[in-house]
């Protein structure tokens with residue numbers, strides 16, 4: 134039986150008087166691999182940041198495992214790779230890569246599975262980088278660090294905001310294969326992406342956001358809907374003709 138682990142109810146979000154999200158209702162079931170898609174500025178990151186508790190909705194409610202977000206404490210169960218992760222570290226940050234990877238274990242007071250650290254640093258070619266200063270990594274290496282950091286938490290939900298930007302071709306392959314493996318083992322994934330080719334191979338649910346939620350359903354139904362291009366307002370049709 135399906136279990137709803139994220140529920141967004143009648144959510145509105147505004148930056149001052151600029152309405153960004155309007156009446157979003159969305160349920161994410163355990164085991165979903167959900168692609169969150171939509172045009173630039175459509176509100177995907179904003180929605181993810183509301184679900185992560187970084188932004189407080191102007192109106193509406195969010196429940197995580199049935200618990201209203203303001204009471205939710207088990208943040209270690211949610212891994213997150215932010216957008217443009219490779220830009221977020223100052224070159225002077227006084228942490229080694231290994232210390233950076235282990236930060237969430239300090240924040241959340243949970244135990245590391247050393248075998249997972251070992252496996253993922255190997256997979257993502259990070260082993261020889263562990264003692265380097267985090268601020269000395271390249272953009273793509275930093276992006277990889279954020280991905281490994283989110284995965285070694287062994288989370289139950291993983292939220293990824295355009296995670297493969299900046300990854301070389303080989304690492305992208307490793308990354309999506311690894312996501313597939315974690316997904317098979319029960320990880321629930323929300324992937325914000327513009328790489329619509331990914332939808333066929335990995336994703337089983339799709340949500341399209343452009344201020345409102347225009348579509349939420351399984352991937353097959355999405356393909357039928359997308360062909361019609363009826364679910365975006367007129368001024369966004371051109372950007373999406375490649376669907």
Ligand SMILES: Nc1ncnc2c1ncn2[C@@H]1O[C@H](COP(=O)(O)OP(=O)(O)OP(=O)(O)O)[C@@H](O)[C@H]1O
Pocket residue numbers: 148153171172173174175176177178179180216
């Ligand atoms: N801190 C902020 N203050 C004011 N407006 C903001 C802020 N952050 C984002 N916005 C605005 O909110 C809207 C939605 O942005 P958001 O980043 O959620 O879109 P997105 O769908 O993730 O876009 P993209 O595909 O380009 O990453 C945009 O119009 C953006 O300019």
